[in-house]
Amino acid sequence: MNDTGYNNRIFAEGVHGVLRVNWTLRCETPLAIRNGLFISYEEPKIIKGRGLRLKFKWKAPDETDYEVAALHFGYEIENAALQPFHFVPASSVRGALRSWTINHLVHPNFRKDMTPPEHEDDPEEKKQKAYLRKIKAALSDPRSGYRLVTSLFGLAFETREVAKDLAHAGRLRIETEKFAHAHAKPIAINGILADGEVGPHNANRQMTVRNPLDRMTHASKEGGLHHFLEFCAGENFTAQLSILNPQSSDIGLISLWVREINDGMLRIGALSNLGRGRVAVTDQSYGLWQRPGAPKLNGFEHFVTAKNNSDDVLAGLWQNYKLPVAALSKFEAYLQEHV
Amino acid sequence: MHNPNPFDFVPFADRPFLKTPEEYDALGDHLSGYLEIRLKALTPVHIVGYQEPGEREGASFMYRQDGRPCIPAASIRGCLRAFLEALTSGWVSQATPEYPKLYRKRHVGFSTFESFNSRGRKQVRVSPPAVNPFFKPEARSDKKIDVASYLMGMVVEPQSGTQAKHEALARKAKIWIEDVFFDKENFLDRVNWVPDIKHATEDSFMGGAKPSASNWWYLQPSEIWQRSVKGHLIAEFIGDKFWGRKFYYHQNHQSCIDFYKNKWKYSSSRPLYPIRMECLAKDASTEMFRIYFDKVPYPLACLLVLILFPGKNIRHKLGYGKSYGYGSIEFSLESARLRYDDVESRIPTSLLDFTAESQKWPSYAWDLKKLNELKLDESLIDWQALSQLAKTLGWQEHDKLLFTYPPFDKKYFMQPVEFDDLKENAPDEVIVKNRTTFTSTPARQIAVRLFDIKKPIHFRQYQETAQGWNIIAQRQP
Numbered sequence: 001m002n003d004t005g006y007n008n009r010i011f012a013e014g015v016h017g018v019l020r021v022n023w024t025l026r027c028e029t030p031l032a033i034r035n036g037l038f039i040s041y042e043e044p045k046i047i048k049g050r051g052l053r054l055k056f057k058w059k060a061p062d063e064t065d066y067e068v069a070a071l072h073f074g075y076e077i078e079n080a081a082l083q084p085f086h087f088v089p090a091s092s093v094r095g096a097l098r099s100w101t102i103n104h105l106v107h108p109n110f111r112k113d114m115t116p117p118e119h120e121d122d123p124e125e126k127k128q129k130a131y132l133r134k135i136k137a138a139l140s141d142p143r144s145g146y147r148l149v150t151s152l153f154g155l156a157f158e159t160r161e162v163a164k165d166l167a168h169a170g171r172l173r174i175e176t177e178k179f180a181h182a183h184a185k186p187i188a189i190n191g192i193l194a195d196g197e198v199g200p201h202n203a204n205r206q207m208t209v210r211n212p213l214d215r216m217t218h219a220s221k222e223g224g225l226h227h228f229l230e231f232c233a234g235e236n237f238t239a240q241l242s243i244l245n246p247q248s249s250d251i252g253l254i255s256l257w258v259r260e261i262n263d264g265m266l267r268i269g270a271l272s273n274l275g276r277g278r279v280a281v282t283d284q285s286y287g288l289w290q291r292p293g294a295p296k297l298n299g300f301e302h303f304v305t306a307k308n309n310s311d312d313v314l315a316g317l318w319q320n321y322k323l324p325v326a327a328l329s330k331f332e333a334y335l336q337e338h339v
Numbered sequence: 340m341h342n343p344n345p346f347d348f349v350p351f352a353d354r355p356f357l358k359t360p361e362e363y364d365a366l367g368d369h370l371s372g373y374l375e376i377r378l379k380a381l382t383p384v385h386i387v388g389y390q391e392p393g394e395r396e397g398a399s400f401m402y403r404q405d406g407r408p409c410i411p412a413a414s415i416r417g418c419l420r421a422f423l424e425a426l427t428s429g430w431v432s433q434a435t436p437e438y439p440k441l442y443r444k445r446h447v448g449f450s451t452f453e454s455f456n457s458r459g460r461k462q463v464r465v466s467p468p469a470v471n472p473f474f475k476p477e478a479r480s481d482k483k484i485d486v487a488s489y490l491m492g493m494v495v496e497p498q499s500g501t502q503a504k505h506e507a508l509a510r511k512a513k514i515w516i517e518d519v520f521f522d523k524e525n526f527l528d529r530v531n532w533v534p535d536i537k538h539a540t541e542d543s544f545m546g547g548a549k550p551s552a553s554n555w556w557y558l559q560p561s562e563i564w565q566r567s568v569k570g571h572l573i574a575e576f577i578g579d580k581f582w583g584r585k586f587y588y589h590q591n592h593q594s595c596i597d598f599y600k601n602k603w604k605y606s607s608s609r610p611l612y613p614i615r616m617e618c619l620a621k622d623a624s625t626e627m628f629r630i631y632f633d634k635v636p637y638p639l640a641c642l643l644v645l646i647l648f649p650g651k652n653i654r655h656k657l658g659y660g661k662s663y664g665y666g667s668i669e670f671s672l673e674s675a676r677l678r679y680d681d682v683e684s685r686i687p688t689s690l691l692d693f694t695a696e697s698q699k700w701p702s703y704a705w706d707l708k709k710l711n712e713l714k715l716d717e718s719l720i721d722w723q724a725l726s727q728l729a730k731t732l733g734w735q736e737h738d739k740l741l742f743t744y745p746p747f748d749k750k751y752f753m754q755p756v757e758f759d760d761l762k763e764n765a766p767d768e769v770i771v772k773n774r775t776t777f778t779s780t781p782a783r784q785i786a787v788r789l790f791d792i793k794k795p796i797h798f799r800q801y802q803e804t805a806q807g808w809n810i811i812a813q814r815q816p
Contacts, residue, residue: 051389190388191403275517
């Protein structure tokens with residue numbers, strides 16, 4: 001325990017329970033997950049023609065190519081060969097959930113200036129101190145909503161002497177699986193499928209263009225043309241959330257996340273201003289594993305005992321319970337203790 | 340009598356309207372949720388996907404996403420933001436920064452927000468900024484931003500001489516707009532067309548705007564230079580400040596196209612080459628699409644709805660071929676699901692049916708008393724700009740008017756003005772010599788007196804003497 005009253009030793013008593021959440025998410029709008037890389041395409045010059053016979057190159061553009069912001073991808077070994085595949089990184093889901101939680105449940109006084117200064121050394125020292133004061137103030141107030149965020153997502157510091165008092169890993173782990181579109185098409189551009197090297201083929205993708213118009217001439221703004229790849233609406237992916245030593249308020253928060261995701265208020269990825277990143281939770285399940293003698297969870301009566309024949313590593317060791325989806329919202333009331 | 344030009348300008352106010360984000364936040368309770376909207380095409384709408392040349396005509400295919408015809412969110416957003424920026428005296432969020440001098444193409448270079456040193460063989464000129472630099476989006480030390488940036492987000496450069504981190508320069512949008520789809524029943528397959536010319540180069544009939552400081556078409560009068568061309572001394576009308584923000588008039592697309600087909604002169608070396616377009620058909624509606632609010636103060640949520648539904652007389656325009664009558668649209672509000680985000684309780688409630696209340700807001704346009712009921716600060720609106728928007732985007736009697744570009748012909752753009760003619764027609768109090776500087780009144784007088792020699796010298800003179808200007812001038816919001 002430190003001088004804020006916030007206990008950063010959240011696993012001091014060990015792990016006594018795990019909440020496992022499985023979501024299947026469907027893209028209701030296109031989804032743009034950038035990876036900072038650019039690929040390219042070449043377009044032959046055709047008089048009075050445009051957008052024809054585009055040829056993709058899965059590599060950075062050279063002088064005559066058009067630059068296209070790439071979509072997140074990784075590699076795996078398949079049939080003794082390195083194969084690229086698209087996936088939504090867990091950090092994107094985590095970042096979206098964390099941002100939404102801060103922007104809604106944390107008191108407005110503690111929403112700004114809560115990111116660590118970039119450097120430890122002078123002249124950042126003042127900023128480090130100011131940052132630390134702000135974090136301590138937020139943690140000292142049990143109704144700031146900040147404890148809820150740090151407990152789930154963790155708390156990191158640049159300076160080590162502070163870290164020992166406050167820093168800790170969060171209780172929430174997120175994993176995602178790659179898109180599993182068995183018959184994905186090459187990149188779609190205006191209804192035409194692109195030719196050339198189109199990269200991974202485990203998700204439907206499209207190339208989108210932004211071309212802002214100059215306000216005084218209505219001509220294309222010079223330097224304003226941008227191309228980017230995005231996953232098409234209709235693509236599905238899965239995410240697994242695991243929360244160690246779950247609290248009732250955690251389940252209430254998950255209930256809010258699901259509602260807000262389905263309403264389109266909580267989005268994943270970039271370009272929400274252009275309506276990107278609206279997904280829907282199309283399938284969901286909630287399982288609780290508890291060791292014998294685990295502290296009682298408020299609202300536990302909403303869980304039902306599950307058969308212990310799961311292939312989960314905890315099967316046979318801990319007791320397994322299921323939470324019906326309909327009961328999820330009953331836990332929202334437990335969030336009141338944080339706000 | 341000539342037809343009016345298809346576009347016009349909304350003049351800039353003296354200063355942009357700016358507040359800090361905190362001041363905007365404090366304007367009222369915050370609304371989150373979404374509106375479900377349909378878009379109706381009042382004239383055919385085309386968004387360019389890809390274009391394919393043919394022997395006698397070209398084809399322009401509708402923009403598609405994953406195979407489905409679509410009006411992209413970015414087009415809707417651009418249309419609404421341009422209107423919002425003009426209405427609220429906002430920054431100019433999108434502008435080509437520089438128009439350099441180009442050999443045989445642009446005699447005088449200029450820059451949008453900065454002075455520009457334009458150096459030719461004979462003439463050197465420091466062109467002033469074509470737009471008051473106050474209208475350039477900047478991360479200011481006082482943190483003030485315009486309404487459009489508060490609502491629609493921004494990424495800007497730091498104020499000159501200051502250092503600012505990325506987070507200070509980027510602002511997330513509070514308004515999210517989704518793509519708009521329509522089905523095949525509402526699809527018109529290459530019935531409509533826009534004129535182009537058949538030519539062996541990339542030249543087009545009316546290509547993208549190429550604003551020149553060597554006339555008073557895009558830029559307001561500043562000077563007249565004397566220029567020697569093939570032994571003739573001709574007058575070059577130098578402009579310096581943009582007339583304003585550009586918007587296109589509504590008109591009947593068929594009448595306009597008929598004009599270009601039957602009354603426009605084409606040479607045998609550059610014959611008419613129609614570009615046939617796939618369109619969202621006239622009178623057809625799209626599927627519903629969503630516009631989201633993320634904690635938008637109530638008065639600004641009302642303002643956004645007013646921008647979507649800008650009164651009974653104003654309609655928006657978007658997409659390709661605006662100058663030929665295409666792209667006139669209106670929105671309808673099908674439903675609204677919103678909630679107030681309570682700062683104190685913080686835990687957001689479910690979205691509620693807000694349809695009935697939000698459907699009332701459009702009827703408030705642009706009644707000052709009613710706007711006050713919405714707690715919409717009247718100083719937020721540039722009423723002069725609204726008046727000009729109503730003239731240009733006015734829907735009243737749009738089908739009685741025909742808007743066409745001035746032809747490249749004698750007495751029009753092709754016509755040089757001899758320097759001697761200029762001297763003869765100058766007002767008595769003005770001594771005309773090379774690089775004579777003009778204020779707006781004598782400049783207009785010169786354009787009036789030279790009108791029989793060349794009509795499109797002065798943009799305002801050309802517009803206000805055009806057929807049907809009396810209809811335009813009487814339009815009100």
